[in-house]
Amino acid sequence: MSGNSLSDIMDVLSHIMKGSVDLLGRRQTHITDLDEHSFHHILQYLSLFDVFLCRKVNKYFLRQIDAYLENCRQMTYNCKLNGDHFFNGEHVFNGRAFDSVVARMPNIRVMRFKRCPKMRSSLATTNYNIVSSLTNHLIMLNELHLTRCRSLDTKSLKLLVEWFPNLTHLTLSVYNETSVEIIAKGFANLKYFSLEDSVLEDYGNHLQHLGLKIHTFVAAVDHNNHKNSLITGLLNGNGRYLRALDMRIKVFDSDYTLFNTMGTEFNDLLSLKLVFQSKRTVDDNQMLSGLSGLSSLTHLHLEENRIYSNFQSVFEDNSMLSIMRNCRQLESLSLISGGKHAQTSSDDNNTATNFRSLTDASLSMIDQLLPNIRHLSLKSIDITDRTLSSIERLYKLKSLRLDSLAGLTFDGLQEFMTNATQINRLEVINCLNHK
């Protein structure tokens, strides 16, 4: 046997041992032969937990994963990453876990905390200074979405402003009005500001300090009816140029003027979400008609919580007609009613006779007045097959949700489903009229 043949055989054997060729000498590709781009593609579809777990597979995995994590631009911190830590039966925020995860991802721009009960509970009870971790490791944070975090006090909020003055999107639950002032004055480039789950008194006057770029505002729940000062605060500053507004409010008899002001002043508003808790006692047929001034609206979500006792519904046909006639650009419309109110124990013989809701009188004209509608959601309102026929003629409609609409019949729905072929997604829930 010549020296050359022997060296060839040794060469093949060494490749077989390494696994780079099979017994027939054919090239064998392994995952570790993939280039960085292909491998990072795989990591992209793994949960962050699995990505971290795979760091210990081998050196190739560790090197690729650490490069991938370093380049990550966004992350959602979830309970699995946080580990299952309990104390007295409650989930505990694992500060060490959070710090070590964030430390590997210094280029994060968007930071979200998973909105699940476990994470919310652990954030609500932690003393761990999350902001300190963020400022220690991150350099380019643009978006932070963090709700109900106990450790977020005024001092850490100031630290956040100091380190990330260019933040553009912020979701934060705060519990004193000074915090709103710090945010509004501190983050001059804020575009999106959500006070979701915040508990605040009258904070409206601080909103006038919001920066020039603000386009979306989600208000704190209005427990003590400060909505007028909130609207005034927005209108006194750059908030008047908002493109999206989301409010949860109580509606009283005197609020006709509030809706009028909103309709007159928010000229740039494209998206409006209002969730009502009605406290109305007087039957006023024009309560929401002021909103018809918002002629640029493309998205409108009106939702009424369950109405108790003798309060009147905020929904009624005259206002709806007025909105439909004037907000002709609407592409997405949700009209959600909480349903008819329950009897109180002292009210056994007086059922909900004064409940009013939206009917065919307004919505059967939807095809003529709002032909651009693409997404429609209707719940617990008093429409019949007549409105369904009108919806059938919305030729741009792509998604439709019909929930708890007792006025619809089986035949009407069957005909609708046969004819409305333009719809890509249809949800029909609890809609059969058994009469």
Add this chain to the structure above:
Amino acid sequence: MADNADHIDGDDNEDVRAQQNLIKIKLKSSEGGIYECGLTAAKMSDLVKNMVESLGTDAVVTTEPIILGNEAVTDAALKKIIEWVEFHWDDPPVDHDFEDEKDRRNEELSHWDKQFIDVDDQALLFDVIAAANYMDIKGLVEVGAKHICSKIRGKSCQEVREMLKITNDFTAEEEDAIHKENAWIYAKD
């Protein structure tokens, strides 16, 4: 006179795309195998698309095959890739009105894709992914990536090594250091 296909280059009309796919071009693997593929299907590869656009459709149809020199583009990998693009060239585009639909598609593979990518030969699977990446066929890279993810998900490091037939090349000290850094993550190991 220019070929008809040149006049319709860049037109997204479905009928035109179907017509274009009747035109066959030749692709040559790194192992020398030559395979035919419909033009529209082949242009799902940005690499091929750019070559066709720079050379002109006439030249590509009538002259030598397009050479795909990367070693991952083996005969077997190229045949799989052609099978995939010939199946997917007329897929409807994602409707961006439905963001969650996009998410759902991100999450799941279609039944056909699952069967297509679930090959016994792991070397072929990685060749297909590497070749699809070289040829810049984003959809196919995604299919491969998601398939591997579905195999990795929920497994311990040792199980991942066994499944992917790779060895642990860490020293005990190195492994211990990584373990300590995120100890709660390695409960299964």
